[in-house]
Amino acid sequence: MAATSLLPKSLSPFLTNPPSFPATHFIKVSFLNPVNHLYCSKRPNIHTLVVHAKKKNPWLDPFDDGDDPDMEYGSLFADGKQEEDPRPPDNPNNPYGFLKFPKGFTVEIASLALKVRGDVRRCCCVVSGGVYENLLFFPVIQLLKDRYPGVLIDVVASPRGKQTYELNKNVRWADAYDPDDHFPEPAEYTDMVGLLKSRYYDMVLSTKLAGLGHGVFLFMTTARDRVSYVYPNVNAAGAGLFLSETFVPDSMNLSDGGYNMYHQMSDWLGRPFRSVPRQPILPLKVSISRKLKEVVEGKYRNAGAEKGKYVVIHGIKSDSKASMQSKGDTDSLLPIHVWAEIANGLRGIKPVFVIPHEKEREDVQEIVGEDASIVFITTPGQLAALINDSVGVIATNTAAIQLANAREKPSIALFCSEEKGKLFVPSAQEKNSVVVSSKTGKLIDIDIQAVKNALPIFDVSFALV
């Protein structure tokens, strides 16, 4: 039997029936049969049934006929998810000292094995948008971490969006580079390309809608899998050449999708693969460091609030860049006099007004009163720590709502319309969140009495605390 396996090519034409070939201990039976390649291309019915309906881009690899249906993955092929530690076992008998990999391990083709297995060791996420979009990307990062154990995840985001990763323990490096900038400075651009290339990523994810330009940018990172959203219109022309997987969003603005704005990407990332079942996407979670908590505690103490005895009010109208709105919902800030009215309804709990810029402080003091608790916060990390120590949150559609849900705090979310509310806070009841939406489609016309009626949810948790 060993002799036949040494001379496969001359023998195989006679072995037209592979199952009769008693090769149970061989791993790749089909490899011995050169006719097999024709067989797989002649059997498209299996493919169309098994593989998802998405059309493959024939330009990427004209010789890629898809997975070999006769391929048997035997004992030599490690199954399941990747190992957390990519290091092969040490070989203490190696005479070369530093070359501590075992016999037969070839460094040169190690990446090939990664490709066959679909492992991802280093992954880069290029996230477009501000704080809100980056915050909603957290579940995707968690999914990556669960699906590919031991993966090192780096993030490239705009300077504001990058601040969000203070709250994420799964990220290694976060680099500030604005992917939404249409005309980046050449020096910055080349610097970032070089930086990403030199980190040797296995996979690059991008949530910027890619055209040819962004496709080329991702291509230049020389990552194995370049996965990106593309424009849903003609602007996507040519981007597919440089990307190995593309998603077409529902509209030009990805943020319109609300909480599940990255659902195509997370569907694809969590797809079942060989023996690995579909990876479920977990709800948004943030982690807050001790240092951050201490800093913020000092801040709200100074403002005259006590731990567990205040409600965070976020979403004061301002032209500040730090208002943490979603790009998908531009009408999401209320002027201070509306907030003052809502805060009047609070009994026994102190409202803490979060201002995105120091110039708002005077307005708040003027309308609410000199003794109002005002905290100046621009970063999502501090906002999360503030929410973590509070009873609950009253906010418009800003990152504060998502942070409250992530920290399991009761919240009252004010939305400009009911549809937006459903999009951005799905299954509000489970999250202990009340969505109050305006009837007219404009946030300013919101029914203040309805908000006041929802206020008792804080009393319940207040009693529990």
Added chain:
Amino acid sequence: MRQCSSSSGLFSGWQQIGERKSKRGCLSKANALPDWPLMAVLVEHMEGQRDYVIHKSIWHLSDNAIKDVYTLYIMFTCWGCLVFGSMKDPYYDSEQYRKDGGDGTGHWVYEKQEDIEESARAELWREELIEEIEQKVGGLRELEEASKK
């Protein structure tokens, strides 16, 4: 060999000028260094023959050379002012100027922000892990206590 000079003896220059009848109009002409041999020519003298000039002590400097000399002089002066002026400057003796370069790691890269953030996130990860373990241990303990009862 004998020396020819502008004056025959020291301190005789002034007198010489005084004695001489100047045909040109300049009466106020004075020799600054009267007894200093500004030009000394050493000749070899032989009777009945021309004198051989064997040594000439004067330097004729070209314009360029003069410029170089003055440049060097200015540079030297400036250097002197800086060096000797700074010898008692408290700034140059201070830690700010005299301390070792870099941040103590041996390489001179000052862009540390991302490293700091990265280590902060790693720290956060460890914190969460410890919390999780504590919760699990607490849960186990509760279970144990419940089973004991």
